Amino acid sequence: MPVALHGNLRDFGIGEVFQLIGQQQKTGLLAVEGRGERLRIAFDRGSVVWAETVGPYEQAALGDRLVRVGLLSPERLAGLEAELTGSDRELTEVLAESGDVSPEAVQEVTDLVTTDTIFSLLRWRAGSFRFTSQALAPDRLLGTPLPAEQILMDGLRMVDEWRTFEEAATQETTVFKRSGRFELFRDAHRGEAPERLAAAERLFLLIDGRLPLRRAVDLSRLPAFEAARLLSRFLQLGVIQALDPEQLARARPGTATPRLGVGFLEVGQLLGWLPLAALALVAWLASSQVPEPHSALGGDVVARADAAFETLRARQTTLAYRYARGRWPSEPADLEDLGAPPLAGTESASYYFRRHGDGVLVLSPAP
Numbered sequence: 001m002p003v004a005l006h007g008n009l010r011d012f013g014i015g016e017v018f019q020l021i022g023q024q025q026k027t028g029l030l031a032v033e034g035r036g037e038r039l040r041i042a043f044d045r046g047s048v049v050w051a052e053t054v055g056p057y058e059q060a061a062l063g064d065r066l067v068r069v070g071l072l073s074p075e076r077l078a079g080l081e082a083e084l085t086g087s088d089r090e091l092t093e094v095l096a097e098s099g100d101v102s103p104e105a106v107q108e109v110t111d112l113v114t115t116d117t118i119f120s121l122l123r124w125r126a127g128s129f130r131f132t133s134q135a136l137a138p139d140r141l142l143g144t145p146l147p148a149e150q151i152l153m154d155g156l157r158m159v160d161e162w163r164t165f166e167e168a169a170t171q172e173t174t175v176f177k178r179s180g181r182f183e184l185f186r187d188a189h190r191g192e193a194p195e196r197l198a199a200a201e202r203l204f205l206l207i208d209g210r211l212p213l214r215r216a217v218d219l220s221r222l223p224a225f226e227a228a229r230l231l232s233r234f235l236q237l238g239v240i241q242a243l244d245p246e247q248l249a250r251a252r253p254g255t256a257t258p259r260l261g262v263g264f265l266e267v268g269q270l271l272g273w274l275p276l277a278a279l280a281l282v283a284w285l286a287s288s289q290v291p292e293p294h295s296a297l298g299g300d301v302v303a304r305a306d307a308a309f310e311t312l313r314a315r316q317t318t319l320a321y322r323y324a325r326g327r328w329p330s331e332p333a334d335l336e337d338l339g340a341p342p343l344a345g346t347e348s349a350s351y352y353f354r355r356h357g358d359g360v361l362v363l364s365p366a367p
Contacts, residue, residue, distance in 0.1 A: 005017075026045075026133055029041070030130075037054070065218075178204070203217070207240050
C-alpha cells in the first residue's frame with residue numbers, strides 16, 4: 001500500500017520535505033501545488049531523477065522547452081501532441097520514433113527542465129505538497145540521479161546568491177544590448193573551465209538589443225540560475241546594459257528580425273542548403289559575366305563558381321560549428337567534426353582563421 005506524506009509549506013518547508021525523503025531513501029512522486037501551478041518531482045531511492053511543471057499531458061513541460069530552445073517548431077509539437085491523444089505513450093517515446101530530436105538533445109533539455117523546476121520550487125514559501133511512495137516508469141530513469149540532500153545544500157546556496165544578482169538579470173522581459181566585448185569577461189575569468197566560458201560566450205552573443213531575457217536564455221540552453229549569474233556579471237563588467245522602453249522602441253523600428261536567428265537552424269539544415277547556393281552562384285556568374293566568344297576565360301565560369309561556393313561553404317560551416325559546439329573553431333580541421341568534407345583550399349595554401357573581436361574571420365587562401 002502506497003505511503004503518503006502531505007502537508008502545507010508554511011508549516012513544513014520544502015527543504016525539510018527533501019531532507020526527509022533523502023534520509024529515508026524513498027522512491028515515488030512529490031506533487032507540489034501553489035502560485036497557480038503544479039510541480040512533480042520524481043525520487044528514486046532518495047535521489048531526484050526528474051522534475052517538471054504539470055501540463056495538459058505527460059511531459060508537456062519537455063515539449064514546451066523543446067520549442068523554446070529551438071529544437072521543435074510549435075507546429076511540429078502540435079503534430080506530436082496529436083499522436084499522444086488517446087494513448088498512454090509519453091512524448092519521449094514519440095520523439096524517439098519520429099527522430100525529430102536526438103536522444104542526447106532530449107536528455108539535455110530534460111535535465112534543463114529538471115534543474116529549473118527544482119530551483120523554482122526551492123524559492124516557494126507557500127503551497128501544499130503530497131509525496132506518494134510508488135514505482136517509477138523505467139523509461140524515465142535515464143538521467144543522472146541527484147541526491148536530495150545534495151540538491152538541498154546546493155539549492156539553498158543558489159537561492160541566497162539569487163538575491164544578490166542585479167535585478168535586471170532576473171526579469172524575464174528585460175532586453176539587453178552589448179556595450180563591450182566578451183574578451184573583458186574572458187580576461188576577468190581566466191581560471192574558468194573552457195566549457196563554462198563557451199556557455200557564457202553563447203549567451204553573450206544572443207544579446208542583440210531585441211531578444212527579451214527569457215528568449216535569450218532559452219536559446220542559450222542554460223539553467224535560469226546560471227544565466228542570471230552570467231548576466232549579472234556582464235552588467236557589473238559593463239559589457240551589456242539594459243534598454244529602457246524608449247531605447248527599446250528605437251531598437252525595434254517595425255518588425256525587425258533578430259540578427260542571430262540563422263544560428264538556431266539545425267546544423268544539417270544549414271549545411272543542406274549549400275548545394276543550392278552553389279547552383280545559384282553558377283547561374284549568377286554565367287548570366288552576369290558571359291565571356292567573349294574568343295576569350296581565354298570562356299571555360300572559367302564553373303571554376304569561379306566552385307571557388308565562390310567553397311568560400312561560402314567555409315563561412316557557413318564555421319557558423320554552424322559555432323552554434324553546434326558553443327565556441328568558434330580554432331582551425332579548419334575542426335569543421336570536419338560536423339561531418340563536413342575538408343575545405344579544398346589551393347595546391348599551395350589552405351583556408352585559415354583569425355580572431356576578430358568576439359568572432360572569427362574565415363580567410364580564403366591566396367590564389
